[in-house]
Amino acid sequence: MKPDKDRPSTWKKYDADNCSRCRANCCAMPVEVKASDLVRLGVASQDEVDNSIKKLAKRLKKEKIITSYREGTEFFMITQKANSDCYFLDSRTRLCTVYxxxxxxxxxxxAQIGARVGFCPVEWK
Structure with missing residues (x-):
């Protein structure tokens, strides 16, 4: 059965060696991040985070880096391209541009989080 990123029951047991040959299916899944991730990514400053998360979210939405911010959980949703790829995934090479x-x-x-911990939607190139 072919792995389907939307059906965790089809995922294969995780093995770090799989990543080098995979089509990056996990990078076509929604990604929620915290403010500290945005600072690490270089799309936000610590001052912005400390001063006004709402203003930061508004700016990042306008720049199309995120699609939403949930105040209750403090999660930002990274924008996905039309083909569902992560904003930071190179569509040609299938490699993360901010690895x-x-x-x-x-x-x-x-390995530690996901719809089925220890399994991934690996699909070979």
Missing amino acids: ERRPDTCRQFP
Whole structure:
């Protein structure tokens, strides 16, 4: 059965070696991030975070970096391209353009977080 990012029951057991050959299906899933991730990514300053999260969210929405901010959880939703790819994924190479600065969500998926912890929607190139 072909892995389907929207059906965790089809995912394969996670193995870090899979990442080098994968089509980056996980990078076509919604990504929620915290303010600290936005600072690490270089799209926000610590001053903006400290002074007004709402103003920061408004700016990042206008710049189309995020699609939403939920005040209750303090999560920002990273924008997805028309094909569902993450804003930071290179569509041609299928590599993350901010890998060294990637959000904690991406760093921890799927080994520590996700719809099915320990499994991923790996699909070979």
